[in-house]
Amino acid sequence: MQHYAVVRYRSRSRGRAEYPPNYVPPGYPPPSYPPAGPSYPPPGPAYPPPGYPPERAAYPPPQYAPDPYAMPPPDPYAPPPRDPYARDPYAPPPRDPYAPPPHDPYAPPPVHDPYAPPPHDPYAPRDPYAPPPRPPAHYPAYPQPGYPAYPEYPPAHYPPPGYPPGAPPAQPPPYYPPPHGPPHGPHPPPHVHPHHPPPHYPPPHHHPPPHYPAFGPPPMPGYGALRQKSRSPNRRVIRRMTLKRPDRKAKAKPKPKAKQEKKAPPVKADGSEMSPRELSNIKEAEAKAKREANPEATREAKPLQLLVDRASNPKSWIPCIEDVSLRAWMYMSQEKHVTHNDFEEIKEKVDWVEIHGAAAVTRKTMWFVKEGCRCPYSYGKQQVSAVTFPDWFLEMAKRWLGCLNLNDQDKDSMFPNCVNLNLYEHGDHQVAWHSDDEPLFRGKFQDTRIISVTLGAMRKFQVGLKAPRRGGILKPEKGSMATFNLGHGQICTMEGLFQKHYLHQIAKGTTRQPRINATFRTIVEHAASCVLRILWCFSAWAVRSFKEFSERRFVRELKQDQKHQRAHAVVELTLAQWEKGQSKGLMATVVKDWRKYTEAGTLEDAAFNLLQMCQREAPPVALAALFARPAPKIDFTKLRFGIAQYRMATSRGCGPGHGARSGVFDQQRVSAELDPCSWIRLSVKVFDSIGPDVFSISDGEAMAVWQLCVIESKKDQAFAQLTETNAIAFQLQEACQIYTQENETLQERLKQAMETLQRELQTKEELAKELRDAYSKQARQTPLLPELPLGYGLVKANNRGLYNAKAVEDVAASVASVQRSPRPDAVASNRR
Numbered sequence: 001m002q003h004y005a006v007v008r009y010r011s012r013s014r015g016r017a018e019y020p021p022n023y024v025p026p027g028y029p030p031p032s033y034p035p036a037g038p039s040y041p042p043p044g045p046a047y048p049p050p051g052y053p054p055e056r057a058a059y060p061p062p063q064y065a066p067d068p069y070a071m072p073p074p075d076p077y078a079p080p081p082r083d084p085y086a087r088d089p090y091a092p093p094p095r096d097p098y099a100p101p102p103h104d105p106y107a108p109p110p111v112h113d114p115y116a117p118p119p120h121d122p123y124a125p126r127d128p129y130a131p132p133p134r135p136p137a138h139y140p141a142y143p144q145p146g147y148p149a150y151p152e153y154p155p156a157h158y159p160p161p162g163y164p165p166g167a168p169p170a171q172p173p174p175y176y177p178p179p180h181g182p183p184h185g186p187h188p189p190p191h192v193h194p195h196h197p198p199p200h201y202p203p204p205h206h207h208p209p210p211h212y213p214a215f216g217p218p219p220m221p222g223y224g225a226l227r228q229k230s231r232s233p234n235r236r237v238i239r240r241m242t243l244k245r246p247d248r249k250a251k252a253k254p255k256p257k258a259k260q261e262k263k264a265p266p267v268k269a270d271g272s273e274m275s276p277r278e279l280s281n282i283k284e285a286e287a288k289a290k291r292e293a294n295p296e297a298t299r300e301a302k303p304l305q306l307l308v309d310r311a312s313n314p315k316s317w318i319p320c321i322e323d324v325s326l327r328a329w330m331y332m333s334q335e336k337h338v339t340h341n342d343f344e345e346i347k348e349k350v351d352w353v354e355i356h357g358a359a360a361v362t363r364k365t366m367w368f369v370k371e372g373c374r375c376p377y378s379y380g381k382q383q384v385s386a387v388t389f390p391d392w393f394l395e396m397a398k399r400w401l402g403c404l405n406l407n408d409q410d411k412d413s414m415f416p417n418c419v420n421l422n423l424y425e426h427g428d429h430q431v432a433w434h435s436d437d438e439p440l441f442r443g444k445f446q447d448t449r450i451i452s453v454t455l456g457a458m459r460k461f462q463v464g465l466k467a468p469r470r471g472g473i474l475k476p477e478k479g480s481m482a483t484f485n486l487g488h489g490q491i492c493t494m495e496g497l498f499q500k501h502y503l504h505q506i507a508k509g510t511t512r513q514p515r516i517n518a519t520f521r522t523i524v525e526h527a528a529s530c531v532l533r534i535l536w537c538f539s540a541w542a543v544r545s546f547k548e549f550s551e552r553r554f555v556r557e558l559k560q561d562q563k564h565q566r567a568h569a570v571v572e573l574t575l576a577q578w579e580k581g582q583s584k585g586l587m588a589t590v591v592k593d594w595r596k597y598t599e600a601g602t603l604e605d606a607a608f609n610l611l612q613m614c615q616r617e618a619p620p621v622a623l624a625a626l627f628a629r630p631a632p633k634i635d636f637t638k639l640r641f642g643i644a645q646y647r648m649a650t651s652r653g654c655g656p657g658h659g660a661r662s663g664v665f666d667q668q669r670v671s672a673e674l675d676p677c678s679w680i681r682l683s684v685k686v687f688d689s690i691g692p693d694v695f696s697i698s699d700g701e702a703m704a705v706w707q708l709c710v711i712e713s714k715k716d717q718a719f720a721q722l723t724e725t726n727a728i729a730f731q732l733q734e735a736c737q738i739y740t741q742e743n744e745t746l747q748e749r750l751k752q753a754m755e756t757l758q759r760e761l762q763t764k765e766e767l768a769k770e771l772r773d774a775y776s777k778q779a780r781q782t783p784l785l786p787e788l789p790l791g792y793g794l795v796k797a798n799n800r801g802l803y804n805a806k807a808v809e810d811v812a813a814s815v816a817s818v819q820r821s822p823r824p825d826a827v828a829s830n831r832r
């Protein structure tokens with residue numbers, strides 16, 4: 001359709017050059033216009049009137065009215081308002097004899113009006129800010145001194161560009177230029193795609209200019225246009241959102257990835273295939289070379305405080321692994337505060353969850369987290385829900401770890417926010433080779449701290465360098481394994497990138513005594529289903545914006561110290577806002593902590609500490625109501641939607657909370673509709689507290705954050721699936737191992753049977769030889785005996801190289817039968 005329009009337009013423009021010189025397009029007045037008669041324009045009263053100031057004589061001045069909507073400035077020299085009783089000397093005569101007669105013979109018939117807008121023009125202004133009405137009927141058909149200009153006058157660019165050669169009509173036809181496109185031209189012009197008008201189309205006067213009087217700029221993009229009646233104020237916001245959404249269909253489909261050609265497996269020098277073991281060896285060597293070529297950052301380059309550095313008695317800590325190039329450390333120490341009573345209490349009080357291996361229960365576990373956190377923990381395919389630290393356990397843990405001075409004062413002294421408890425009831429209970437590198441701890445990417453405390457029986461704790469899986473099974477690199485005995489009261493730390501580069505396990509043992517182990521860790525990235533995740537997002541977002549804000553405003557023009565001063569002022573402003581608003585519960589904690597941290601250190605510290613605080617802070621009051629319900633699954637789509645709505649409502653430039661108060665944003669309603677877990681209320685509170693006055697966070701950023709959340713939650717799901725699949729694969733591999741062993745045993749038995757058989761065969765062969773000899777001896781004496789078939793009694797090998805036992809048996813049987821049954825001729829001779 002569009003293509004057709006273009007072709008038509010082109011052919012028309014080509015044809016235009018062939019118009020005769022005096023061509024007048026249909027509908028235009030003939031060149032003799034205006035009709036002969038009185039002089040044109042008609043003689044009126046003298047202008048300017050006597051006494052009129054000379055500088056206003058040319059009113060309106062030629063440069064006037066670039067803006068068709070702007071009213072002329074109040075003219076101090078304007079002629080006095082018309083006296084209704086006096087005849088205005090400047091007023092046009094009530095009936096202008098020179099005005100085109102109503103039935104103008106040159107006027108085109110209304111049906112063929114070339115200037116009429118198309119009936120269903122998608123670009124037709126439906127704008128509430130539409131231009132003012134046309135001039136009143138008594139206005140002259142052309143601009144005249146003394147008449148304020150109307151948008152349509154004077155005719156712009158007459159004759160229009162591209163007008164046929166020849167003299168244009170002396171006067172433009174009435175209401176020229178036509179409001180929509182050139183005469184006869186298609187509408188919109190052919191180069192304009194109907195769904196993508198260029199920025200200048202439709203002509204600018206359809207939109208109120210930025211300084212449009214009296215209304216003020218409405219806040220949202222697309223304002224003015226497409227304003228529709230809505231049942232509630234909220235609907236309007238929703239509709240605008242819908243309008244803003246990108247066309248999903250227009251999204252480019254991701255290109256299918258080019259098929260990767262499978263690498264041919266390496267072969268030996270003689271061209272023969274390598275065994276899986278040889279291949280694994282090669283992979284392991286490659287991984288080792290790669291690791292050695294890429295050492296990790298040193299502690300000098302990237303500071304890291306080790307636990308031993310903060311221990312009260314550093315000398316009692318034994319270094320087990322100090323791998324600087326891999327940034328991995330492991331230390332051990334004996335802690336006297338771990339008692340046997342603790343062991344009994346934990347064993348009794350904990351509601352243990354059994355972990356099932358391929359065949360049996362491998363151990364029992366429990367997953368404790370800090371109050372407020374809801375992150376589950378996965379053991380293979382088994383997922384265990386979070387249980388808040390019981391007070392008795394917290395008290396115990398603080399006693400055990402007291403020597404490490406973890407007092408939550410700064411980022412180095414954070415007390416772990418979760419613990420995994422393992423109960424190994426006897427030597428058969430174990431945990432296979434693994435590393436604690438779950439996404440919760442980000443151990444693959446950043447330094448982590450794991451503190452393990454042992455109670456009860458001693459067990460062997462083995463560590464080794466991570467290597468590529470062998471036959472799908474995780475095992476340490478050859479020759480890298482080290483074994484440590486962990487007995488009652490032993491504390492063991494794994495720090496830095498230990499979980500990235502090392503594996504550990506508790507191997508099966510012979511003991512019948514139980515052992516409990518508590519591994520304390522720190523969750524740094526809460527799971528998508530955890531309520532603290534949202535707080536983390538908000539904080540990350542607020543901190544980022546805060547940093548951006550301070551940078552943007554101050555970095556360029558101010559010195560470093562001034563920048564800090566100003567940034568602190570911003571913090572103060574924020575705090576004031578927060579305190580003014582929701583200063584109870586969670587927000588109060590946030591405010592208090594932020595204040596504490598900003599007072600203590602640099603901006604970066606403040607940002608980091610705020611993040612840490614948001615992650616670790618148990619929300620005692622504000623979130624308590626949320627926890628009364630079962631663990632909520634956050635619907636990020638709904639949440640994002642709610643947040644976006646709120647953002648839109650408040651971005652009207654009236655300050656935080658305005659939208660909610662003014663009723664534009666029906667908070668109650670949205671909460672009821674979109675918020676099954678009170679999440680919107682919480683997010684709105686946080687939003688309200690941040691406030692657009694302090695942080696200029698765009699809707700785009702808001703969306704981006706929530707989109708990130710959605711992606712992350714998908715990632716978590718995918719990860720859960722992956723873990724499940726891995727667990728299944730692991731089970732299969734275990735089964736495979738068992739079968740391989742069985743197979744080996746069977747092969748062994750078969751070999752033994754073969755050997756026995758072979759020995760038997762040999763004996764039988766000898767026997768057969770003896771028999772043959774006896775037979776031939778007999779035959780010599782008794783010539784009537786038939787000839788034995790060639791090779792009779794010889795043992796034959798079948799195709800597979802196995803001896804054919806049946807053949808031997810046949811020989812033996814036939815020999816026996818020969819011996820047993822007397823031959824007929826022998827019988828006959830006896831009778832004789």
Ligand SMILES: O=C(O)CCC(=O)C(=O)O
Nearest residue numbers: 420422436452506517519
């Ligand atoms: O029992 C231990 O000492 C180790 C436990 C462990 O590695 C774990 O829970 O991840």
Ligand SMILES: [Fe+2]
Nearest residue numbers: 434435436504
């Ligand atoms: Fe572990």
